[in-house]
Amino acid sequence: MAARWYEHWREEVFPLLPTGRPRRFLEIGIGMGDTARFIGKHGKETSDDTYVGIDPWEAETHRQRSDVTATIEEVGRNEERARWQIKRAWGSNATVFNNRSHVVLPLLSRQCPFDLILVDGLHTTEGVLQDSRLAWPLLADGGIMIWDDWGKMKRDHKAVKAAVAMFTEEVEGQYKELFRTRQYGAQKCQ
């Protein structure tokens, strides 16, 4: 169950998010919606909190991860399950984009700034770097960005680690490192 990877967010992430106003969450790469549901259950502060998720649910993009092969039918089932979980957790406070992140992220200026952004889409170095660069300006001051699959040793996750190393160098001085687990967490300076 993917949610267990996010259990530490309950102590290390959600308490750092703003209180007294609606929180905004962005997830790049929704998959089956497990994290969207987890945030909806444990990270929400008010009934006006919002969730934005992006995923093209294409068999082709799954195949770009060497450890994942998916048929069109499986990808279709992922989208169906994700939409069902998001509907239950977020109701009408969720917006789901069925498209690739590099197309959607430049269109999100009206939904931002986000308080928490999870980068978990295309797991190539170029893909993660592009998502990081496009998403960072959408992150609130004091907001948190988390890269999933940073700390695993599979080939794809070395690609994530390389991208995070390059990106954090680019934004040096603009963030504080929060944690290095299976995920890498950083908080944007206020």
Ligand SMILES: C[S@@+](CC[C@H](N)C(=O)[O-])C[C@H]1O[C@@H](n2cnc3c(N)ncnc32)[C@H](O)[C@@H]1O
């Ligand atoms: C590991 S799964 C995401 C899991 C999800 N974040 C969770 O924790 O439950 C990776 C997802 O990224 C999606 N993806 C691949 N390329 C993408 C892209 N260019 N833009 C957005 N999502 C992408 C895949 O379709 C897949 O569903």
